[in-house]
Amino acid sequence: MRNLLIYGLILATTACSGENGKSDAGQTQTSKNETITATAEDIALAQTLVPDDPALAAKYDRSCRTCHSLVDAKAPLTGHVPDWRVRLDGKASEIVLANIKNGLNAMPPMGLCNDCSDDELIALTDFMSGDSSQ
Ligand code: HEC
Numbered sequence: 001m002r003n004l005l006i007y008g009l010i011l012a013t014t015a016c017s018g019e020n021g022k023s024d025a026g027q028t029q030t031s032k033n034e035t036i037t038a039t040a041e042d043i044a045l046a047q048t049l050v051p052d053d054p055a056l057a058a059k060y061d062r063s064c065r066t067c068h069s070l071v072d073a074k075a076p077l078t079g080h081v082p083d084w085r086v087r088l089d090g091k092a093s094e095i096v097l098a099n100i101k102n103g104l105n106a107m108p109p110m111g112l113c114n115d116c117s118d119d120e121l122i123a124l125t126d127f128m129s130g131d132s133s134q
Pocket of ligand 1 (some may be wrong): 104
């Protein structure tokens, strides 16, 4: 029985590494040490999404987008809802806002948008996490 289990595990691992071998797939390590794998579609989507509001889109373009549309930046990908769920679910919006303003690990303070208001930072986060249809 035990051997069967181990065999199953090896099979599963092999199947997974085959998947990850695709050069366009990426992974994000969350602060809870969970790994969420972004598919090639998630990565492609992150590169194309832009807020509808032109002023917000301009700010997104020159700040958040630099990291949040690139799987290599280890930032939660724009439009990749599961990536954001594990971070934002159950977290007070003041804490999320404070994390952006103070910076969080590889994210610099204000997410590099020094002229963003609190409302804009929240709107940009809602947009990236798929919480609004902006
Ligand atoms: C230089 C790269 C970079 C830029 C620019 C950037 N981010 Fe981030 N962001 C990150 C990284 C990396 C993380 C993950 C940090 C961690 O948990 O280690 C992150 C995480 C976040 C989080 C999750 C915070 C939490 O509590 O888990 C939010 C919200 C966020 N970014 C919003 C923004 C917004 C809004 C902008 C633009 C105004 C922005 N980011 C610009 C790299 C960036």
